[in-house]
Amino acid sequence: MAPLDIAQVARQSGVPASTLRFYDEKGLIASTGRQGLRRLFDPGVLEKLALISLGRAAGFSLDEIARMFAPDGQPRIDRRMLETKADELDRTIRQLAAMRDGLRHAAVCRAPSHMECPTFRRILRAAGTGAIAAPDRKAPRKRAAQSSSNEASSRQ
Template identity: 50%
Template sequence: MDIAEVVKQTSIPASRLRYYEELGLITSHSRKGLRRQYAPEVLETIGFIILAQSAGFSLADIKNLLGPATQGKQQLKRDMLANKAAEIDRQVRQLQAIAKSLRHAAVCPASSHFECPSFLKLMRNAMKLGKGAR
């Protein structure tokens, strides 16, 4: 598969594909003239790179996460995936607590939010969650 076809199918600029190759995230198997040629499986790898970045993995983490290919198939490091999922779960809980606090503040009838026992409790809970994130 020509680099132009990979660009067309993924909307990833050729410069980024070359950068991914430089980092060892993807590999071209040959050249046709000056154009890099990729195996069709590169699309799956690029899809995973995009997914992993959206989950918060750095490119260095992704390279480590991919590990060596076995029998032509990429193997992911499951422990890293589980740890990131747990981290995302913690972030979700934090964001839910923040959203609950903001919703309460938006409708709280107290003359001052800082006199409202419910709002003060929500802030204390948010602080506890914040300490766990460090």
């Protein structure tokens, strides 16, 4: 099959060309050459990009995703890492479900004030002790900021 240029890969995968260049520089994907100034990729890169996208959607960092590929680029997925991520997602789902239920209750509570509602007070105490906490978003934001910064510098 004929190689795909970066514009074709971007169009078929939905991944911006700037991200493809960043992934190439990071070693997640590998261009096979150039046609003028355009990078060329083997058509198999589309499946690899789909795996990267799936990993990102599941909350894996790019470094974690990079470890999911053997040196030859073939998938080598650590099942224990998948299990750990699934457990982490279960915890997040439970926390979000509890928060959703609390918000729904607060929205329809008939108490004159939320502070007079025993259910809301119980939720408030749980939040105060850390039993109900927002999912840790600091690390992904930091990674996203680093990725954006790296992508911006790679475009220059």
